[in-house]
Amino acid sequence: MTTAIILAAGKSTRMGAKADKAFLSLIGKPVVAWSLMAFERTPEIDKIVLVVRKDQLDASKAVVKMFGISKIQAIVQGGTRRQDSVLAGIAACDLDTKHIVIHDGARPLVTPELISEVVAAVKKSGAVTVGRPMIDTVKKCAKAAIVSETVDRDKLWLVQTPQAFLLKDLRAAYKNVDGEITDDCKAIEDNGGTVKIVQSLKPNFKITTIEDFELVSKIMK
């Protein structure tokens, strides 16, 4: 069994204190509904666990019903840090789950084709993430917005979600996580695992600012 965990419990601090980006209306549907629909339509996905903030539990039930998300396994409350939300999602998975696919609810451009590709890759390689080679120049700024170093972008990749793992590997990796991490592959890497990148050049932006929201709206129209 393959279960998807969709994370929509983020704080959206960059969009203003009151905004909950996962539930903003994007071309007439809540941002998170687009990801739910993409996973619903992917044949390789059996179950979906949705992780949200406590105050969105009721709204989430309504969204799941309204958009006919029949694969929903559970809607659970997330934590303060990303990893707390992932662990809450893992705890709610069906016990028969072998592979787990984790996706940021704030990346509504994900497609069933991409999810299928990720599931095929995890079955082959054991731990995978979607990513693309770095195009822009990368600078490090020690002080705010003052360049202290140009980072060699050769061999650098930008990685996104979905990411997918063997559930047993991710569970084992999280047992050894110390401190905060913002990406599940990192847990696997730190635990000695190998992560493969599934290259995707199509837009798959994470909505973190109003500008991103406007950009994604334009792309979806």
Added chain:
Amino acid sequence: MTTAIILAAGKSTRMGAKADKAFLSLIGKPVVAWSLMAFERTPEIDKIVLVVRKDQLDASKAVVKMFGISKIQAIVQGGTRRQDSVLAGIAACDLDTKHIVIHDGARPLVTPELISEVVAAVKKSGAVTVGRPMIDTVKKCAKAAIVSETVDRDKLWLVQTPQAFLLKDLRAAYKNVDGEITDDCKAIEDNGGTVKIVQSLKPNFKITTIEDFELVSKIMK
């Protein structure tokens, strides 16, 4: 005097051998025409030098005429490496040029507002680039698409163009460049200069693949 150098001599290797991305038709106009029009409309820009491949010199003259680019100072032939094209552009600048603004012709989403902001910043700070904080996770792959390391993205910025400098500083910096560089700020940094980032969250993609071309088309429509 402030002169813009627009670079459109790139090889477009990622779009197939025959494609010249700067001259592909994007919503009815060549890609590079969008940048030319943005610089033409920016009051703070006095002159424009366009750098193209030898086989595009005639087409470029036609583009400049067709889109009424009255600020054109010269259309010159670029070199194999980005830095050769920059040096060709510098050599063609009006002698009264104090500030220079360098822009990738493959970034057609640039706006007069952003260019004005960059010119104001260079007049204050001496060396500037447009950029945004890193949102996606960054991985290093020693072997193709196998993650070898997660790069700490804290303090990392993605930088783009326009970039702007005092012409005398850029000239001095390029005298000390040894080997290939793909970003003009790097020349300034290596020469002891300080580069400031002008934050811009609006889309400003560089067209390097067919997927990027489709993305930018959607945004512009």
